[in-house]
Amino acid sequence: MSVRDLWAGYDGNAVLEAVNLEIDRGDMVGIIGPNGSGKSTLIKTALGLIKPIKGEISILGAKGSLERHLVGYIPQAELVDWDFPVTVADVALMGRYSLRGLFRRTTKEDREAADSSLELVKMFELRNRLIGELSGGQRRRVLLARAMAHSPELLLLDEPMAGLDATTQHQLLDLLDQLRSNGATVVLSTHDLSCVSSRCDKACCLNRKQIAFGKPSDVLNEQVLGDTFGTHLLMVHLDGQAYAYQHHTHSDEHSEPERLPGNGHSND
């Protein structure tokens, strides 16, 4: 996926300015930024849900009109209606709808693909559960199964870690690594710096415009994070991992980072 001088937003107002990304096949890319920084806008533009104001995104060589069946998407979990009367299997099957046009019923092949997608995320046993009866981690895995059901080559995940405990986060990341070993490219947005520094190949720091893009070890420094979150952050490198610590004296109330890595402690 490559993004060239992308400007995007709503009703002609740019939320996102001058973004340039070059993402290689098989990469895992973490998009970092505070709330309202344009992370979701970038993902939605890549999905074709928002038209760019300027610039372009090309995915797998296809410009403009996107090959939908090549892209899988996981929306923010809190935007999904978990009270809706559908089962785990129903949701996974929805992932196949992009392959079937209007008026076409789903086939046996679709159901088998949805089932094997559920097996991949270890949710097959719970396939007849209503989605409202699932735990947070299980819900995330159902959404992943739906995104995987049509074997996409690019996965776009909007804050997949939010609200998950550390163990579940790592299980999810392990699953994503497994998909990458099969050739999939993963782009995820997150607030979790340690996840990006330890698990991603590239990091993209956004705050309405692109602050930095590159290898996490090159990009995640105090200067960049300060510009991204609008506050002074102290970086500590430990066993090859980067942790950010916040100086509360320097933070202003408009741009506080809302979540720092779970194992970091504020030093005020």
Place this chain on the structure above:
Amino acid sequence: MIDFLLDPWEFAFMQRALLAACLAALVCSVIGVFVVLRGMGFMGDAVAHSSLAGMSVAYFFGGSVFWGAFAWAVPASLAITFISRKAKVKVDTAIGIIFASGFAIGIILMSQVNNYTADLFALLFGNVLAVSWEEVFLVALISGGILLVIIMFYKELLFTTYDATMSAASGIPVRFLQYLLPVLVGVTTVASLRAVGIVLVIALLITPAATAALLARRLPAIMVFSVLVGLISSVAGLYLSFHADLPTGPSIVVVATGIFLAALLFSPSNGLIWQARR
């Protein structure tokens, strides 16, 4: 007992009423499931009320009130969706304006007809016992059309109702469906005007579906239960109306409400009684 059950159907007007009421209940119960899931009940109510304008125009000029209602309901449904999407007006505000304006125009027109209270009463509260074969045929045509559209777009309606963003990302024509569903709801209310009248259409639209949501877990099962509740309410309401000499539309609504209350209290999974005892 047998006489109690068979007596009503010796009359042709009761046979027509049964057909018209059951068709209305069938189509309302199916579309009602989407209405309840999407919280569109008030929208259906508004389209029905505003249709009074179209019915009055038709009535005034001696045309079929059915087609009058139909001709009003479709643009009214589209207008509600369009205003709320484009004009920075909240959807319940758009609904309220369409609701009141259509109803007001209807009342003004009806007031120009001599002896208008009796006719107005029939439009507002339905008069299924006076339904003609021609009207039964029209209701069947409209109901069949709506059911056909729902079957054709079932997969897409399910997906957009559940998750509009994701379905848009999957290439499903979400905008088309966001206009289609309100139009289907509007046309459904037209199909039920004879059975229960303008004021009570909302009951047929939401009560069976809401009852079914208490009794079943998955969407297809909810639809089946909704249709059962709708049909049982119509038949039982007609019996109640015939034997107790009560107005038919309200009788159907009262029976449906009774079933809803029973489900609310005694549903195996969601019943208040069991919840209280736990």
